[in-house]
Amino acid sequence: MTGTSAPTSWRRPPQIIKDRRWRIAVQIGIVVYLVLAFGSVEVNWIRVYDGLERGQRFIMGFLQPDFSSRWRDISQGLIESLTMTLTSTVVGVAISVPIGIGAARNLAPRWIYYICRSIIAVSRSLQEIIIAIFFVAMFGFGPFAGFLTLSFATIGFIAKLLADDIEEIDETQAEAVRSTGATWWQVVNYAVQPQVMPRLIGLSLYRLDINFRESAVIGIVGAGGIGATLNTAIDRYEYDSAGAILLIIIAIVMVAEYGSSYLRKFLQ
Amino acid sequence: MLTLDGLSKTYRTGDSALSDVTLSVPKGQIMGLIGPSGAGKSTLIRCINRLVEPTAGRILLNDVNLVGLGKSDLRRQRRRIGMIFQEYALVERLTVMENVLSGRLGYVPFWRSFLRKYPEFDIQRAYQLLDRVGLIDHADKRSDALSGGQRQRVGIARALAQDPELLLVDEPTASLDPKTSRQIMRLLTEVCAERGLPAIVNIHDVPLAQQFMQRIVGLRAGRVVFDGPPDRLKEDALTTIYGEEDWNTMRQGEEEQSQAEADARDRIAALAQ
Amino acid sequence: MTEITRYNQFWSHRTQRERLALWIGWLALVALFVWCWQIMTTDTIWFFVSDAPRQAADIGSRMVPPRWSYISELWVPLWDTLNIATLGTLGGVIMAVPVAFLAARNTTPSATVLRPIALFIIVASRSINSLIWALLLVAIIGPGLLAGIVAIALRSIGFVGKLLYEAIEETDTSQTEAIEATGASGLQVLNYGIVPQIMPAFWGITVFRWDINIRESTILGLVGAGGIGLKLQASLNTLAWSQVSVILLLILATVVLSEWVSARVRHAII
Numbered sequence: 001m002t003g004t005s006a007p008t009s010w011r012r013p014p015q016i017i018k019d020r021r022w023r024i025a026v027q028i029g030i031v032v033y034l035v036l037a038f039g040s041v042e043v044n045w046i047r048v049y050d051g052l053e054r055g056q057r058f059i060m061g062f063l064q065p066d067f068s069s070r071w072r073d074i075s076q077g078l079i080e081s082l083t084m085t086l087t088s089t090v091v092g093v094a095i096s097v098p099i100g101i102g103a104a105r106n107l108a109p110r111w112i113y114y115i116c117r118s119i120i121a122v123s124r125s126l127q128e129i130i131i132a133i134f135f136v137a138m139f140g141f142g143p144f145a146g147f148l149t150l151s152f153a154t155i156g157f158i159a160k161l162l163a164d165d166i167e168e169i170d171e172t173q174a175e176a177v178r179s180t181g182a183t184w185w186q187v188v189n190y191a192v193q194p195q196v197m198p199r200l201i202g203l204s205l206y207r208l209d210i211n212f213r214e215s216a217v218i219g220i221v222g223a224g225g226i227g228a229t230l231n232t233a234i235d236r237y238e239y240d241s242a243g244a245i246l247l248i249i250i251a252i253v254m255v256a257e258y259g260s261s262y263l264r265k266f267l268q
Numbered sequence: 269m270l271t272l273d274g275l276s277k278t279y280r281t282g283d284s285a286l287s288d289v290t291l292s293v294p295k296g297q298i299m300g301l302i303g304p305s306g307a308g309k310s311t312l313i314r315c316i317n318r319l320v321e322p323t324a325g326r327i328l329l330n331d332v333n334l335v336g337l338g339k340s341d342l343r344r345q346r347r348r349i350g351m352i353f354q355e356y357a358l359v360e361r362l363t364v365m366e367n368v369l370s371g372r373l374g375y376v377p378f379w380r381s382f383l384r385k386y387p388e389f390d391i392q393r394a395y396q397l398l399d400r401v402g403l404i405d406h407a408d409k410r411s412d413a414l415s416g417g418q419r420q421r422v423g424i425a426r427a428l429a430q431d432p433e434l435l436l437v438d439e440p441t442a443s444l445d446p447k448t449s450r451q452i453m454r455l456l457t458e459v460c461a462e463r464g465l466p467a468i469v470n471i472h473d474v475p476l477a478q479q480f481m482q483r484i485v486g487l488r489a490g491r492v493v494f495d496g497p498p499d500r501l502k503e504d505a506l507t508t509i510y511g512e513e514d515w516n517t518m519r520q521g522e523e524e525q526s527q528a529e530a531d532a533r534d535r536i537a538a539l540a541q
Numbered sequence: 542m543t544e545i546t547r548y549n550q551f552w553s554h555r556t557q558r559e560r561l562a563l564w565i566g567w568l569a570l571v572a573l574f575v576w577c578w579q580i581m582t583t584d585t586i587w588f589f590v591s592d593a594p595r596q597a598a599d600i601g602s603r604m605v606p607p608r609w610s611y612i613s614e615l616w617v618p619l620w621d622t623l624n625i626a627t628l629g630t631l632g633g634v635i636m637a638v639p640v641a642f643l644a645a646r647n648t649t650p651s652a653t654v655l656r657p658i659a660l661f662i663i664v665a666s667r668s669i670n671s672l673i674w675a676l677l678l679v680a681i682i683g684p685g686l687l688a689g690i691v692a693i694a695l696r697s698i699g700f701v702g703k704l705l706y707e708a709i710e711e712t713d714t715s716q717t718e719a720i721e722a723t724g725a726s727g728l729q730v731l732n733y734g735i736v737p738q739i740m741p742a743f744w745g746i747t748v749f750r751w752d753i754n755i756r757e758s759t760i761l762g763l764v765g766a767g768g769i770g771l772k773l774q775a776s777l778n779t780l781a782w783s784q785v786s787v788i789l790l791l792i793l794a795t796v797v798l799s800e801w802v803s804a805r806v807r808h809a810i811i
Contacts, residue, residue: 006395008388010365013408016810037624041686051682058681083577090574125793129672129760133777138596140589143581217670220764230673234680242677246669253668317722347724357719361737370733374724381729423719430723 054237061239062246070233070241077229078248080143081215084225088147089208092154097200099155100162101188106174107166116159123156132218143224150211150218157210161203162196169195205260212256216249269294270316270434270466275325277311277490285311286490289325293434296464298457300471300481300498304510308490309470313436316468317349318342329434347374350427352456354439356419358426360412364403367411367422368394371429390429397425401455417448421455428459435460435467441476449473453480474506603782611784615772615791622768622795625689625761626754632690633697633754634747640702645709647717648735659702666699671757675766689766693754700750708742709735744810752803759792 017023067074102108102116131152135145174191182190219227226245233242271292277285285308293299301309314320316327318334327334334345350371358367372390373381380386386394398404401421406414411422420440427435440456441449457480460467471477477484478498486494486501486509494505642648644659674692682688717734725733762770769788776784 006392006399008392010369010384010386010391010394010407012363012366012384015410033627037628040621040624041628041690043687044683044685047683048687055681058677079580083581086577087574087581090570125796127756127760129763130789130792134600137600138593140586142584142586144585144590147581213668213670217672220672220676227673231676234676237680246673250665250668254664319718319722343724343726345724346722349722351719351722353715353719355715357715359716359720359733359737360713361740362733366733370720370725371723373720373726373729373733378726378728378732381725382732426719426723436722 058239061243065244066240077226081225088150092151096158100159103163104166132223141222146223271328273326300477303487307487350432352437358411371426437469604786607786608783618769625758629693632694637701641705644706671696684765686767712738755799
């Protein structure tokens with residue numbers, strides 16, 4: 001044994017940034033950013049203080065929600081949201097399937113591939129809210145604009161994941177089918193479809209869930225649904241009705257999430 | 269000295285893992301625990317430091333009964349018991365040094381362990397232990413960068429850092445090749461001898477147990493069915509422990525291993541020439 | 542519906558009965574779709590729908606060319622937007638960490654009281670979009686950056702909390718057991734046994750959420766919670782479509798950039 005000659009101090013070696021100067025520079029950079037960022041937040045503390053009382057009223061409204069006095073508006077909004085969710089998911093998925101196949105490198109010719117991939121890119125990079133603003137401007141207020149928004153958003157989501165899935169399928173099966181002299185349609189039908197079908201169903205259910213959540217938001221810009229009702233309730237400072245709506249949203253999301261995960265397990 | 273008195277464990281499912289185990293391990297003795305899988309070896313070891321809560325019986329470590337201790341008392345007693353695990357159970361993303369120092373966790377307050385500001389004495393000891401197990405140059409490496417044998421050496425250093433009065437060793441060689449297994453077993457017996465430490469070594473490899481243990485206890489279905497020196501462990505005793513069939517398949521495995529070892533020896537000899 | 546009828550060929554190896562059930566399932570879906578469609582479109586004014594292409598062309602012609610000079614007014618709101626996202630993420634993560642430890646089955650101090658509460662916080666935060674949080678907060682504490690930051694933070698709790706508690710539950714128990722066996726206290730077990738194991742997940746989740754938050758904070762201004770969305774709202778209200786296109790392009794560029802940064806950082810960590 002080396003006995004008493006062993007060192008008596010030890011420091012943990014840095015794990016991420018090994019160079020000392022860089023480490024200090026990064027630390028200083030973070031501090032400077034935080035100072036600047038916090039400095040740029042102008043808070044009207046008097047307004048915030050006034051708000052505390054309202055916040056309390058909101059929490060009370062959340063704890064003692066009022067479902068009844070605005071029930072007509074709430075149920076109308078809910079029906080719009082739910083129907084919008086279902087129709088947009090069905091239409092979105094139906095359009096996603098050909099686009100997804102077209103965006104799969106191993107199935108589609110080059111030019112179709114690029115067209116489909118750019119449709120997906122556009123749909124994914126624009127947010128639901130911004131799309132909704134445009135659709136409301138074009139189609140007028142109401143759930144129809146919301147339906148179009150959600151369908152459009154669904155395409156980007158499902159087609160992308162579907163295309164990625166198809167690109168990852170087991171090529172040997174497709175080869176086997178192709179070697180029997182099958183046409184392109186038959187390859188899609190016998191080799192690709194069985195491999196990606198369970199995933200597609202799972203994704204559609206997942207998207208159904210997302211679309212409901214989004215349907216609660218796009219109403220804020222006039223695209224119908226429960227979001228519009230919520231917006232009105234908050235504008236009128238009716239926090240107990242707003243609390244009721246939020247609780248309903250939470251409950252439906254929970255049921256949808258639980259239900260869709262259960263269904264996905266059941267189907268697989 | 270460790271004394272187990274009527275130790276029993278029944279799991280909530282109703283499975284009885286241990287029934288009425290009574291034995292004692294004197295200072296400096298290395299005791300091997302053998303038995304088929306499911307015999308309760310792992311449960312026995314885990315009952316001693318109460319990672320598994322025993323259902324009945326007493327565990328006396330130098331006259332302190334470990335059963336029924338409260339949380340903070342248990343914590344204080346656990347640091348007297350070092351444990352070495354089958355899959356090393358190092359915290360993979362921490363450095364070797366941190367893993368060794370984690371053996372001191374029971375002794376230092378939270379802020380010291382959080383800031384990694386261990387007392388000088390602890391650090392010096394940790395370096396000495398790393399030197400003892402031959403890993404002093406690896407102190408600042410992350411432990412997932414080490415080989416299996418090296419990781420188990422860190423595991424030994426961590427257990428010794430606790431300054432324990434007893435070592436619990438759970439299948440120390442199960443994930444190692446035969447040669448490394450022997451090195452690890454030799455290291456274990458040496459450090460126990462240096463410190464006069466009693467140890468319970470849970471081991472499935474009978475020849476390895478016979479080679480390194482001073483005493484062997486055979487467990488079957490949660491009961492002690494053999495207790496004696498390794499040279500008394502003959503075929504009939506093994507049949508009692510493992511049952512007819514298992515024992516024969518084990519013997520085959522053993523033959524294979526000894527053949528493989530002879531093979532390896534020949535090759536090394538050939539290389540040396 | 543041609544897509545759907547084609548699928549029956551895939552299922553045809555099933556038994557007669559399963560096929561029948563499947564057909565009934567598809568039929569029910571179609572019926573449900575038609576029914577929902579009818580309810581949804583009862584109030585739709587079809588004149589507007591048929592007029593939509595003309596409207597779209599009109600808006601499109603007003604959007605180009607973008608009024609590039611407007612961009613000089615956008616740098617400050619963009620900086621605000623970045624701050625909303627970053628500070629909001631920071632706040633959200635700080636609140637999410639304790640919630641995650643309370644929600645994880647293997648670290649929760651009380652499985653009967655605290656765990657359900659933590660899980661409810663996560664679900665509530667996750668089901669309510671940050672725009673709705675912002676709407677509420679603007680009503681409560683007034684318009685401005687603070688409302689945006691708090692909205693982003695509240696929304697992030699659920700996301701970070703959920704992924705983090707799943708990471709905690711997936712940790713290797715043998716490592717924690719080994720730390721426990723040394724006589725370590727509860728906090729020390731967390732610090733040495735659990736935290737090192739979830740660190741990569743933690744940074745990955747945080748950066749991922751930051752990326753999403755940049756995206757979401759660009760629109761919070763629509764309800765008055767500060768950032769570039771305020772300019773978007775103002776331009777929409779005055780029907781200044783050529784400014785809208787500048788804003789949208791800037792948002793797009795920011796989102797692409799943040800996605801790139803987040804991908805790089807995550808790649809470097811894992």
